[in-house]
Amino acid sequence: EIIDGNDLNDLLDQDQYRTIVYHFPALWLGGFHVLSRSVNNDIIGRSDSEANRMAVEMKDWAWTDVASRALSRLEKTRVIVLTGDPGIGKTVTAKMLFVQSVEVGYEPVVTFKKIGDFERVYDEKAKQVFYFDDFIGHSYLDATLIREDSQVVSFINRVLQDENKRFIL
DSSP states (O other): OOOOHHHHHHHHTSGGGHHHHHHOGGGTTTOHHHHHHHHTHHHHHHHHHHHHHHHHHHTTOOOOHHHHHHHHHHHHHSEEOOOOSTTSSHHHHHHHHHHHHHHTTOEEEEESSOTHHHHHHOOTTSOEEEEETTTTTHHHHHHHHTTTHHHHHHHHHHHHTOTTEEEEO
8 A cells, every 4th residue: 555645644643643743843844733733732722621621511411402402503503602691501501512512523622712712723624613601791892892703703604614613602
């Protein structure tokens, strides 16, 4: 079997070969994924940590009819905005959707303040789920003050066009 450069790069992108790539800089100096991981380690590390924390929390939660309907909508439209009065379960439902997305192969990306974090790690080739907590709470007020609200709408439109992405707000 003959493996060309593209095949080799595809193999080296797999998690099982990550240590090889990191130990041999010549393999990754021009590689987007490793360079992006280095530059955006704060976002990626936080996202992985939050996904793990949420998965542990979720073990005590019951999957509800509301969560099932929300998941169905998310799978169809790729974007879901959960709104309502305090205490009705928006955050729990959002976390359930997020954890379920990670479990079926989406790469987790979490931010609590800046939509620009999502743009920094957006990967056209990867399946990614973006989780923005407290979208219409104090973070939204802060976003409006710095005109980030238009960035949210722009990012929603970007996700709507990409079958490999999900956005939970």
